[in-house]
Every structure is written in C-alpha cells, then in structure tokens.
Amino acid sequence: xxxxxxxxxxxxxxxxxxxxxxxxxxxxxxxxxxxxxxxxxxxxxxxxxxxxxxxxxxxxxxxxxxxxxxxxxxxxxxxxxxxxxxxxxxxxxxxxxxxxxxxxxxxxxxxxxxxxxxxxxxxxxxxxxxxxxxxxxxxxxxxxxxxxxxxxxxxxxxxxxxxxxxxxxxxxxxxxxxxxxxxxxxxxxxxxxxxxxx
DNA sequence: ATGACGATTTACT
DNA sequence: GTAAATCGTCATA
Numbered sequence: 001x002x003x004x005x006x007x008x009x010x011x012x013x014x015x016x017x018x019x020x021x022x023x024x025x026x027x028x029x030x031x032x033x034x035x036x037x038x039x040x041x042x043x044x045x046x047x048x049x050x051x052x053x054x055x056x057x058x059x060x061x062x063x064x065x066x067x068x069x070x071x072x073x074x075x076x077x078x079x080x081x082x083x084x085x086x087x088x089x090x091x092x093x094x095x096x097x098x099x100x101x102x103x104x105x106x107x108x109x110x111x112x113x114x115x116x117x118x119x120x121x122x123x124x125x126x127x128x129x130x131x132x133x134x135x136x137x138x139x140x141x142x143x144x145x146x147x148x149x150x151x152x153x154x155x156x157x158x159x160x161x162x163x164x165x166x167x168x169x170x171x172x173x174x175x176x177x178x179x180x181x182x183x184x185x186x187x188x189x190x191x192x193x194x195x196x197x198x
Numbered sequence: 199a200t201g202a203c204g205a206t207t208t209a210c211t
Numbered sequence: 212g213t214a215a216a217t218c219g220t221c222a223t224a
Contacts, residue, residue, distance in 0.1 A: 028205070037205065048220065065206050066217030072205085085205055105208080121206050164205055187206095200224080211213075 001056075001075045002029040002084045002178050007152035010089050012127040012144050018097050020127050022089025022117050023149050026179040026186045028162045030072070032082045037165035037172060040081035051135040052081040059144060061124070061134040068121035069130050073138060073146060087163070087177070089117045090185040091126070098126035119187040156181050160190040 005027050012020040030038040039049045039062065051060040052074055060072040060083050072083040091098055091113055098116045099108045102125055117123035124130070129144065138146045159175040166172050179186045 030205070039205075044221095046220075062205080063219060064204055066204085066219070068204095068206050068217095070205060087205085119206070125207095162205070167204095200222105202222090203220090204218105207216090209213105209215085 001073070002027040002176065003157055005073060005084055005086070005146070006157060006178060006180055007150045009092065009147045009149035010086065010123075010127070010144070011147055012094075012129065013142055014097070014128060018094055020094035020098060021092040022123065022127065023092055024086055024088075024146075025090050025183045026086075026088035026177070028085040028087055028178075029075075029176040030083050030085060031176070032076070032080065035168075035171050037162060037168035038081070038083075045081075049081070052083050053079050054135065057137055057139045059133055059136050059138050059141075061129060061131055063131055065121075069124040070120040071124055071129050071133075085120055086123065087120045088179070088185050088187045089123050089127075090183060091116050101128055102126045114184045118185045122187075152180055158190070163188055 005024050008024050010022050010024055033040050033043045035041060040052050051058055054074055055078050056075050058074040060074050061069055063069055070085060072085050074083045076082040099111050102111055102116050116126045133144050158179050158181040160177045161175060162177045
C-alpha cells in the first residue's frame with residue numbers, strides 16, 4: 001500500500017473552506033508488532049497509537065519531538081497495526097495558504113514551494129493536520145481524505161531505507177520507504193543512490 | 199514524581 | 212556534520 005499511495009492526492013478542507021491538496025510522493029511502511037521501528041512494536045498499544053489498530057483507511061496522527069505532527073494511512077484489518085507514514089507531498093492546491101501555515105522564523109514569501117511539504121512534519125504543518133484528526137476515516141471525512149490522483153509507473157518508484165529509525169536493528173536496513181524518483185518534493189534522497197542501486 | 203527519548207526540522211560550523 | 216528546540220508518552224521508582 002505504501003507503493004500504491006504514491007500519486008494519490010491528500011486533500012485537506014480547512015474550517016474556512018480553503019481546500020489544500022498535495023500529491024503523495026514519499027511514503028514509509030510500518031509493519032505491525034514485529035517491526036522494531038513501528039510504534040506498535042511488541043504489541044504496544046495505548047491511547048497514542050490506538051488508531052493504528054483500526055481498519056485500513058483510518059488516519060493515525062501522532063505528535064513527536066515535542067513539536068511535530070506526522071500523519072499515517074492505516075493499512076490493515078482491525079487489530080492488525082500496519083500503516084504508511086506520509087513523508088512528502090507535492091503541493092497542488094492552496095499553495096499560498098500552505099506558505100502562510102509554514103511561515104515561522106522564515107517569512108512566507110521566502111519559503112520555496114519545494115520546502116512546504118518535503119517532510120512528514122512539514123506537510124502536516126502546511127496542511128494544518130494535528131491530533132484532532134487522529135482516528136478519522138480518510139475515505140469519507142470531509143476535513144481530510146485521500147483521493148485518486150496521477151498514475152505513477154513502477155519504473156519511477158524508488159525504494160530506500162526508512163528515515164530516522166537507525167535504532168531498529170535489522171528493521172532499519174529494510175527498504176520500506178518509497179518515493180517518486182526525481183521528484184523535487186521528496187524529503188531525503190538516498191545517500192548512495194547515485195553510486196549503485198543496492 | 200521523575201527521567202529519557204523520539205517515524206523531525208532548522209540553523210549554524 | 213553538529214546541535215538546539217520542546218513536550219507528550221512511557222518506563223522506573
């Protein structure tokens with residue numbers, strides 16, 4: 001599903017009616033209770049990650065590092081806690097509003113479009129996604145949903161190690177991150193991608 | 199009650 | 212490449 005999500009559109013409808021859209025260009029798979037990098041490793045279950053145990057299509061939004069939110073698309077059956085972290089989207093609609101939402105120390109007019117949603121916490125900031133959207137149904141919810149978008153051919157999908165999970169032992173080495181090769185909105189391009197394709 | 203830490207981002211050397 | 216920012220969550224006491 002992490003591969004299938006590439007090219008789909010993440011749509012956010014703000015309370016004031018502003019519509020924000022971004023094409024998903026980077027995802028990561030988190031594989032249940034066996035995956036040491038996943039929040040559900042070892043069967044861990046709490047109020048924080050409860051949404052991961054819901055049925056596929058549910059949103060799992062978590063708060064981390066004391067300041068950032070990240071959004072996942074839950075992928076499994078009930079009580080099967082697998083999900084895809086959305087790591088980057090290519091802004092398609094409501095771009096100026098995203099610029100305002102992302103503006104902080106950097107003035108809005110100095111933020112490049114490629115810096116708006118090129119990272120899991122950047123895109124949640126740009127699209128005003130927080131814990132209030134945790135557990136919603138991404139198929140039917142008006143505030144946030146995933147829609148069909150552009151088709152991404154298998155040839156342009158790159159697989160790489162996941163980011164920020166070096167502590168996860170053998171699970172850190174698995175290529176569970178997928179992104180649209182060459183897309184400028186991807187957060188991190190694989191270090192060795194230029195040298196060899198291992 | 200306390201301490202350590204994180205599926206990150208940003209600025210700076 | 213290194214470091215700071217910043218706080219909810221969880222393990223330990």
